[in-house]
Amino acid sequence: MSGPLNTLTWVLICMVVVVSLIVVVALWLALFGPRSWRRKLGGEKMVLIAGFAFPAVVLTALLVYGLATTRQLSEAPRPGEMRIRVTGEMWWWRVAYLDDQGREMLQDANEVHIPVGRPVVFELDSSDVIHSFWVPRLGGKMDMIPGRRNILRLQADEAGAFGGQCAEYCGGPHALMGLVVVAHEPAEFEAWRARVAQPAAPTALPAGVAVFDRSGCGACHTIRGATFNGTAGPDLTHVGSRRTLGAGILPNNQGTMAGWISNTQSIKPGNRMPAYPVLTGQELRDVSAYLESLK
The missing domain is CATH 2.60.40.420 (Cupredoxins -  blue copper proteins)
Structure with a gap:
């Protein structure tokens, strides 16, 4: 559901299909095509073009495009962007919602709430060992390394609850270190944020x-x-x-x-x-x- 990642995925799939078709056509011509084509395919010029120049150009173009696209996901937070800091702990997730200056407004745990249709900057930390933040249906995965803060942008395009998991073995009950990302429609998200910003109500218990x-x-x-x-x-x-x-x-x-x-x-x-x-x-x-x- 993350726009840049989806675009990159489809570009790679399309390129795989195109290259595969070219290889299949070349193989068919080499086996069953006219003799003139077979001679051309086996010539030194064709080997240099198809065996060296074409792969070099295609792979270089994909590398440059991929780096340019994914760079957007890890840039430093920009003014006005929503920021959430998720800290991996043994074996749970500390979640803090931040203001524009990076100051903590409220804290939660093991559950992240975001608005639909808006990129969210996740600031990923670890308090102990290496963890990895992964929400498959939102297309994001990033390691959480002690002493280093990594940035990941994710966006939900529809409302719902999306399961996540620590994707880097961190000892003990690593397999039981899950989380939930809940995407709300914007008005519903603002209502949720206003509610959880309040202290606990007086109890009758x-x-x-x-x-x-x-x-x-x-x-x-x-x-x-x-x-x-x-x-x-x-x-x-x-x-x-x-x-x-x-x-x-x-x-x-x-x-x-x-x-x-x-x-x-x-x-x-x-x-x-x-x-x-x-x-x-x-x-x-x-x-x-x-x-x-x-x-």
């Missing part, structure tokens, strides 16, 4: 807040509007509105939330969130109901 607090969850997680401001793990301000849990591996509902908190290591072995088997069934219901309400 104090029992869940109490479990979250005494279990130490706020040491790793932020909930804007509450007293929890940890930064080691995902921001949970609007976790109840996300489509998945565990970086794309579970549907998001109260039951899966309770199971994730109770024994995250059995669901995604090696991830950095500890299991909480000490919580009672009632405590799990309370805290998962609280988190599920954060929309």
Whole structure:
């Protein structure tokens, strides 16, 4: 769905078809054509033209065109462009929406929201090892290298949810490091952005807040509007509105939330969130109901 990548793909496909037809025609003439043509095809001049000059010209032209086209996807952000910083972590995605000066406006995790029909600049970082950001249906794949920020432009041409994946082996539960890119119509996107920019609404579930607090969850997680401001793990301000849990591996509902908190290591072995088997069934219901309400 990324315009430049689609164009480049079709140019390459067309060139493959044209070259293949030329080769097939030349082969047919060499085997079954008139003797005069066979002599021409086997001559020194034709070998130089068809065997050296033609491939050199075609491949050079494709290389120059390909580099010029893909260069647009990795240029530095321009004024007015929408910017999203995605940071690969073991084994989840930290997502930050930026203003024109690169300042963070709000943070999310494992889910990226973009408007339809508008190029979006993804600033790709890694906080630990090499990861790779890949959303196949949007045509984009770029490595995330510690200490280096890579730029990738993507555009969704229709609304929908597009699955992504870390495409560079990063140890442990690498295969379970997924994400979702959700493309909205422009008006719907602005409504979503206005909603998630707000802090969490006051809750009517104090029992869940109490479990979250005494279990130490706020040491790793932020909930804007509450007293929890940890930064080691995902921001949970609007976790109840996300489509998945565990970086794309579970549907998001109260039951899966309770199971994730109770024994995250059995669901995604090696991830950095500890299991909480000490919580009672009632405590799990309370805290998962609280988190599920954060929309």
